[in-house]
Amino acid sequence: MTDTPEKVDYSSTLYLPQTDFPMRAGLPTKEPETVARWQQMGLYKKLRASAAGREKFVLHDGPPYANGNIHIGHALNKILKDVITRSFQMRGFDSNYVPGWDCHGLPIEWKIEEKYREKGKNKDEVPVNEFRQECRDFAAGWIKIQAEEFKRLGIEGDFDNPYTTMNFHAEARIAGELLKIAKSGQLYRGSKPVMWSVVERTALAEAEVEYADVESDAIWVKFPIVEWKHHVATHAGPLESDQLMPVMKEVADLEGASVVIWTTTPWTIPGNRGIAFSSRYPYGLYEVESAQNDFGPQPGEKLIFATRLADESAAKAKLTFKFLRDIAPEELEAVVCAHPLASLGYDFKVPLLDGDHVTDDAGTGFVHTAPGHGREDFDAWTAAARALEARGISSKIPFTVDDAGFYTADAPGFDGARVMDDNGKKGDANERVIKALIAASNLFARGRIKHSYPHSWRSKKPVIFRNTPQWFVYMDKELGDGTTLRSRSLNAIDETRFVPAAGQNRLRAMIEGRPDWVLSRQRAWGVPIAVFADEKGEVLIDEAVNARILEAFEQEGADAWFAEGAKERFLGNDHDPAKWTQVMDILDVWFDSGSTHTFTLEDRPDLKWPADVYLEGSDQHRGWFHSSLLESAATRGRAPYNAVITHGFTMDEKGEKMSKSKGNVVSPQDVMKESGADILRLWVMTTDYWEDQRLGKTIIQTNIDAYRKLRNTVRWMLGTLAHDTGEEIAYADMPELEKLMLHRLSELDAVVREGYDAFDFKKIARSLIDFSNVELSAFYFDVRKDALYCDAPSSLKRRASLAVIRKLFECLVTWLAPMLPFTTEEAWLSLKPDAVSVHLEQFPVVPAEWRNDALEAKWEKIRAVRSVVTGALEIERREKRIGASLEAAPVVHIDDPELLAALEGQDFAEICITSAITLVAGEGPANAFRLQDVAKVSVEPQLAEGRKCARSWRITTDVGADPDYPDVSARDAAALREIGFRRAA
Template identity: 60%
Template sequence: MTDKTAEKPETTDYSQTLFLPQTEFPMRAGLPQREPELLARWARMDLYRKLREAGQGRDRFVLHDGPPYANGNIHIGHALNKVLKDLVTRSQQMLGYDSNYVPGWDCHGLPIEWKIEEQYRAKGLNKDDVDVVEFRKECRVFAEKWVDIQRNEFKRLGVEGDWDDPYLTMAYGAEAQIAREIMKFAENGMLYRGSKPVMWSVVEKTALAEAEVEYEEHTSDTIFAAFPVLGSGPLAGASVLIWTTTPWTIPGNRAISFHNKIAYGLYRVTAAPEGNWAKVGARYVLAKNLAEALFKAAKVEAYELERDVSAADLAGLTVAHPLRGQGYEFDVPLLDGDHVTDDAGTGFVHTAPGHGREDFDVWMANGRMLAERGIETRIPYTVDADGRFTKEAPGFEGAQVITDKGEKGNANEVVIRALAATGNLVSRGRLKHQYPHSWRSKKPVIFRNTPQWFIAMDKPYGDAGAPDPAAPAPTAGGNADTLRNRALRAIRETQWVPAAGENRINGMIANRPDWVVSRQRAWGVPITVFVDKESKEILVDDKVNAAIAEAFEQEGADAWFTDTDGARFLKPYGYNPAKYERVVDVLDVWFDSGSTHAFTLEKRADLKTHRVVDGGRDKVMYLEGSDQHRGWFHSSLLESCGTRGRAPYDVVLTHGFCLDEKGEKMSKSKGNVTAPQDVIKDSGADILRLWVAAADYSDDLRIGKEILKTFVETYRKLRNTMRWMLGTLAHFDEAIRVSDPASMPELERLMLHRLAELGPQVEEAYRTYDYKKVVTLLSQFMNTELSAFYFDVRKDALYCDPRSSHVRRSALTVVDHLFRCLTTWLAPILVFTAEEAWLDRYPQVKDGDGSVHLELFAEADDAWLDPELAERWAKVRRVRRVVTGALELERAGKRIGSSLEAAPVVHIADPDLRVALSGLDLAEICITSGATIADGEGPAEAFRLPDVPGVSVVPSRASGIKCARSWKYFDPATAEPGFPEVTPRDAKALRELGRAA
């Protein structure tokens, strides 16, 4: 066998003499496989407990978790929310707070009831056939299952929290405290019984939520009806026209809504057929762009516009009910409503607050104004549970809207005939449209007014009795101690991120009606009050309330439903159960979640705070999507202000929603859904976390495969930078640390300056929850200043300098500082990658129970700051850019391969730049084997960059021979004896290594 190597000239292999990077930290992250291993390690070491131990004695920063609903797998919106919360808690911990995070779940409510009812129907059972306590137990088991599933999905995102001891709104202690909270409102007189319209199934005799209805094609009667204008003025003698698809709701009419942006006109009928409902001389007010269609439907042959009608004309207008003289003698006001359009009808909306949500909302929003005008604000009960008119619909009592079989009743016809008799029917017709049907019976539903429980917004605290809806109330801006004013004051005392959130919730609170807190459901915390059947007053007795709460602590809210007559809670304290009504409505789940501060923040020792409002320094943050200004932020504010006089939070941060790559809403039908589980499986949770951190979360966020690819690439660059640092630091130990920065070369001092400059910027960005800025700062620094500049320049010294080289030792010391700072600064975002790198760098930590997440942010020394040095090197780097540009052209033209083959001549005409370069090795900075600096503009053919005037470069090949170790070109005459193939610097390195040439 021939030894072919013996045929070649023998050459020395110097690769083993270089200090090349050495690390087990892989280039390919393998996050989907590696991340679960780190999760298991954190679980074994009980990282959350260690974080609490590390935080003992610090000021406390508590992020109170807005509870997700315990139903279904998490979606990308959940991932955004939970990762953002984790960014907050981890960064605040590393800023020096004790930053606690206890996750929670919202467990009561309709969606779970709905699922259990589906299970019963599959067995041929009806919900009403099952004992309510048994039904509630099924709901509890269902919620528990989804809490466990979601908990594991949230943990997989790398979210750190007290997952073994979360809060649940269905926990017995929570249900007891929620009951205490609603009883506080009863005790202070703010809870009262009023009414509100709900979707009602006549067939099933039950209220339905939106999720329980299906919209099916339905043919409805339609009418145009006239409401005569009352009083004097330009519109006297005219009528305001409305159009409706529910003529049966006319007896319930109490107002007409208009929109201040719609153009209205006053029209006169000038020609019409004999006997027509719309007669010659009739004057009608309606939207101008609907006039043609309306008069055609009304069979009007000719008409004319008398005048335009402004919003100001309408705002103070009062009209008569079209059935005036038949028991409807009240005035009907016109109200400005955002829900009004001029797409169809008349541009006015007939408003029956007992028969529509928008009607109810606009009526309640104007309640104070109406009371001041002397208008009765009580909402009538015109239709009963059987779908029949009551005595509050004079002239129609007993007529049916819908029969008990779900068929059309006679209510429409009797109302239409009555309108025709009064001369206020203008036209009638039929319309096919989508109409709500019960998902069970498949029959149409109606909106009807039902008794509900409310919390008063404008009743002053200390006033006895229930609020009088007809009485004038203090304005929102007044000084009275009302729930509205307490909430408005608390809003001003809260930090809102972004700041626009303050105006948004302020407007909602200032204009909202009283809070409806009751629901006619089974799975929830009951409204634990007894009502005197004669006086209608709520029983307020501290001993009764305490007994209820204690029973709930032991048995949960089921205790209320097992005691069907209330005897358990009334008899021991001298009350006759027969004289009291036990309220069976449950609380709206928003009251549940709005009370979480009471049974979580105040009850758990690990979450108790001494907040700024109490003279302390601790902070409580609420963080959710921007829709929660109307939801959890809102209900929590009202509940806490109503019972404690202040907000439960100090800081409120909101984020946008997740859209697809085109900015469209995600839906399964479109096939544009990005599931967090899929992203984690394909790329890892750190990629998802990087996407969240890099986004402007104050706006809606886009996500999709192409967008994620960009973050995979961003991550790859960050990881490779960390990998290079780890590999380089394999050759570093404390014995070679340079402890005096002043003795370091300028380039190292420049990097220390940049660290000292960057540190406060990063920490301030974290402190102000600006994670996008953190990612931008660190990405630019690591990619542009480290990988593309500092590391590039220093690779030669780090790889090739002698072990004793001061430059090399200084560079290694700086890389050590860089690693500690960058790894801790990235840790809240790239939780898995930062931990992996930290454990690779510090094996002793890996062998113990240490973690990068137990560290504070590494701090750069302010003494490292050197603005003058930074200014000088900014000039140096400008010159370097020109040289680099010239060498790129040489490489492109294949005149050189490596920049080490070049020795350019650099012409400097700018005296400031010449001074900046004084004493520096330009060849080292530009990674060439040589560089000559010449004064002046340089020849015309020299390479220039337009934005760097006064610098030009004439490329030139390096002379001499190529060093067999460092690949630099050098003059062989300078080679040291015994080392002819290498530079003198490399010869010294070899001697220190004990190697001969």
């Protein structure tokens, strides 16, 4: 009878992973503890101290508005900024992040007014500086709340000393920038149509509006022709009377005719002063033959249309036309019409103007021109003003609508009519104008049209275009050096790096086409336009006055402008207060944020000017990027940034805009509470942030799954490195597989550094996640587990593997630290409990000798053959012919000399995680397993021969070869002897 060796528990002899780093992350609980630790230890100050003397890298923070809790857009934005700042800090720069807040402007003022209205108080009855203090307190409260929310996201920065636009120094600097612009002659008072919020009672900039579809009244209106010029052809000799008569007859048919315009804003008809046409398109004279309408043209009436639009216009009025003749551009230039409401007091001439903005793709080919209600109308009218005055036509622009949307005395016949009410609802102006046109027999047709229309992004209510006196900055005034603000800005755009590149063309197009910059707002909470103007609108330029203003702002804030006696205080004894008006408008809040580079980048010694990077959402091409460019170009001749990065907007999983009404809003607070900030950060890192992104429960779960796999990879490394002695192994002594892993680190080092430079975080995250899952967990770690767990302490293979895993850990954790700051901090301190923080580390320097492309090519062949073996064994497991791959000893047939040569000298059984393997040159049998993707390789599955080692579980023929260890293989017996393990007697 054969003696069976007594079973022995060898688990204590194995170098199995040991770590306190938990599999379950518990991020919602652990992350706040880490934030508290960072604050307690003063991590921000340690980062600054460690980077002292290094080259500065500055990402200037675009200020969020201090009004409400942060939303998912804030989270995306701040995470991107944090990753950039951290990545440069860990690559040898002094990368300091200073958060900032926009504090002035309408949203906060509106909130305070709402409180007043609830209490029945009138804002105008409260002293202005008392009201401004309430606004200041409101903003300060939200800054504290948002700062804590940003820190919870893992954002590291100078939260103890942020910048705010309501800081006294900031207000002084903002006012100082305005005074620089005034001194250079770029500031002027003018009267132009601007976007006006009736609800909010203030002018708005393009950056303060959003567009939404609305349904509007559309009307076609007749303007009776009252003057036209005889068009006589030029001939070499005198004309005979019979030649002259046909020409006279031809032009006489304009008598009694009308020009027809089309508009979607009937309320602007009282402001009409001209009609635009285009000499690029053909026009024709038409006569009505039949009509089926209640108020429109009747048979015999003659009307002029663009040829292409005549039939479409006739259909609108249910008419049939007869074409009479073509109308030449020279004739149209000479035409003068009567206003369609002349009987109500609009008894002035309405000339026709040739305009480049006229198209023939909609309407009638004639554009109703109300210079007080549209930029193109204004430009066309003012460009023709001198010529019009020469013809005896007044070029004066009326003010037909007041700040509350009511008609003024410049709109006779419509007393009490209102364009829009205080709630943004349509008033009665449209209907009253339409009825008046019908009464005057000048309405051609009416209808409804759905189109995109500007709305205030704060109140979400429609705006109107309204001519008001405002303060502007010239875009095209020559500035004494051969440049204009427009040319300076365009040149700066050419010198700026844009990520993605399409942002450059977008911003360029906006600057090329933008009108003069309107700076003034008719509100109370903000930095005032701190200038004095005479009755002509000329600004007082006096350095002593300016110095007094700025000194007061520095000490008391902008409230000093509104204090009693401010006018006399600032003018001093050198100027008569009676001759100067103190401007009480405040600056557009975009001027505030556009000036932040002055009191942060220029004034803080821990920063620098210009910034390396500005990063915001793509809407900021018309917002912060835009205003910062204009302000800096006006005062410094260039942009305050070297690069502009833009991100898209976050939609729900269906690609729809998030809204509370739809119930599809994903809040960062909820994600952090349920899953953790690192999950949210991983989503940002794996999404294509340059475009619009999607987020919802399924996408969050996908990132949770990816995070778990990544965490488990880190956890296994930590457990394995519990047995690491820190020994360094010379590269030359490394086994090939370890050299292959070092080569992959060399390749990844380039990917990581280039990715961070290109702000392409998705490429980095995808590369590191795939490397961890595919090349480490599913290959290298799997192959080396046997040697790491079972080899003797002196084994070079085991020692080299530990040294490489140490390098893998250090590289992966530091590379990921900017992206996943909480998890990497936990992992780093788990391995290095005496360390301060992973965020004080630098990315490891990867030696050039690690790069080995030839070795990678060789191992691509090895892994290709391995994939065939793995595929064959998978079938064996599925068919339950084997349990684990160590039960197998496959025969591998290789009919490719290159593949066979690659396997020479390799322990291919270890690589395939089998107990044995046989390599045979040549074509295998027909029934052998093959993969279509790997030619000339086939596998015959076979069971391993021998006994199962009680320690390593490999099946070998040498189990029991060592009598002192009868139940283990020779390799394991030698390891047990080396570590001094003895079986019980």
